[in-house]
Amino acid sequence: MSWISDIARPDIVALKPYEHASWEPPLERLHANELPWRTTGDDTDAGLNRYPEPQPRELVARLAALYGAEPKQVLVGRGSDEAIDLLVRCFCRAGEDAVLVCPPTFGMYSVAARIQGADVVTVPLRAESGFSLDVDEVIRQCTPRVKLVFLCSPNNPTGNLLNEEDVLRIAARVEGRALVVVDEAYVEFAGVPSLIRHVKDLPQLAVMRTLSKAHGLAGARCGTLMANPEIIALLRKVIPPYAITQLTVETVLRLLEPPQLAIMNARIRQIQSERARLADALRTLPDVKRVWPSDANFVLVEFADAERALKAARGANLLIRDVRAQAGINRSVRISIGTPEQNDRLLEALR
Numbered sequence: 598m599s600w601i602s603d604i605a606r607p608d609i610v611a612l613k614p615y616e617h618a619s620w621e622p623p624l625e626r627l628h629a630n631e632l633p634w635r636t637t638g639d640d641t642d643a644g645l646n647r648y649p650e651p652q653p654r655e656l657v658a659r660l661a662a663l664y665g666a667e668p669k670q671v672l673v674g675r676g677s678d679e680a681i682d683l684l685v686r687c688f689c690r691a692g693e694d695a696v697l698v699c700p701p702t703f704g705m706y707s708v709a710a711r712i713q714g715a716d717v718v719t720v721p722l723r724a725e726s727g728f729s730l731d732v733d734e735v736i737r738q739c740t741p742r743v744k745l746v747f748l749c750s751p752n753n754p755t756g757n758l759l760n761e762e763d764v765l766r767i768a769a770r771v772e773g774r775a776l777v778v779v780d781e782a783y784v785e786f787a788g789v790p791s792l793i794r795h796v797k798d799l800p801q802l803a804v805m806r807t808l809s810k811a812h813g814l815a816g817a818r819c820g821t822l823m824a825n826p827e828i829i830a831l832l833r834k835v836i837p838p839y840a841i842t843q844l845t846v847e848t849v850l851r852l853l854e855p856p857q858l859a860i861m862n863a864r865i866r867q868i869q870s871e872r873a874r875l876a877d878a879l880r881t882l883p884d885v886k887r888v889w890p891s892d893a894n895f896v897l898v899e900f901a902d903a904e905r906a907l908k909a910a911r912g913a914n915l916l917i918r919d920v921r922a923q924a925g926i927n928r929s930v931r932i933s934i935g936t937p938e939q940n941d942r943l944l945e946a947l948r
């Protein structure tokens with residue numbers, strides 16, 4: 598057994614997974630207690646009376662091709678949220694192990710850890726240098742009980758990409774002891790290559806991608822974890838057998854065709870130009886203290902009076918995100934880039 602099973606929870610390594618009804622499409626199914634008829638109005642290809650295929654092969658293959666990975670390196674889940682949860686559940690023993698996070702960052706990493714009963718070690722990003730990683734401190738804090746290091750790039754809510762060499766330096770130092778999980782939910786907006794290309798050579802590196810942001814499919818709940826096949830096999834034991842609904846499978850396959858991908862690329866460019874326009878305009882407002890540079894589809898903005906900004910946005914029928922509770926950004930709000938009209942309306946309200 599490799600070091601991956603050594604650092605995973607022993608009970609999960611030993612777990613005999615649930616044996617779901619076998620998937621043999623040429624045969625008629627009298628083995629899963631499904632109804633043999635569709636309900637009226639069910640116009641799906643496969644029929645919603647049938648359980649969906651666990652880890653649907655066609656969807657896995659399509660996502661692997663989209664992201665440049667091998668199908669055996671891929672786990673599809675209900676959004677990245679599910680991948681985060683599965684990683685924590687498979688690698689962290691309650692009351693013993695820990696995850697490491699670098700705040701201010703996405704809240705799900707520590708919430709998933711707490712639900713599992715794992716501890717959370719924090720090494721803040723360095724605001725004074727553009728929210729970059731404190732590499733030496735991360736390495737110092739990676740004691741043996743830290744099993745997962747969650748890094749978010751571009752980071753939510755600060756918007757910046759993490760330096761790739763910093764991430765790879767951390768990965769090199771935790772080899773054999775922990776996994777470095779890089780959340781690339783917003784990488785399409787950054788215009789840089791994904792770290793997925795390093796997953797093959799670095800079994801301690803896992804990368805999460807999602808269809809929720811650049812692809813405009815947040816409602817479909819479809820996230821992809823790419824990692825060493827041994828990690829994927831472990832997580833497949835724990836994910837509920839029919840996690841991905843047939844509705845999602847068919848919709849996602851239909852909406853990941855070349856025409857939709859071309860439109861997505863055009864929209865990314867539009868978001869990037871609106872991001873620049875909105876940031877420039879915000880910087881001219883007297884109440885705005887700082888607009889942090891962003892590689893994502895949102896900007897983090899520090900206001901003299903954040904409360905007033907939140908109220909003004911509401912007054913224009915727009916919700917922006919209050920992130921003041923997060924350490925180090927207690928006068929800031931996060932603004933998602935909207936349509937040109939929405940961005941104009943927001944600027945008008947803040948003026």
Ligand SMILES: *Cc1c(COP(=O)(O)O)cnc(C)c1O
Pocket residue numbers: 675676677678679703749753780782806807808809810815818819820
């Ligand atoms: C939005 C977001 C995700 C996406 O989560 P899904 O469950 O895939 O919708 C993941 N990570 C970060 C940091 C996000 O902001």
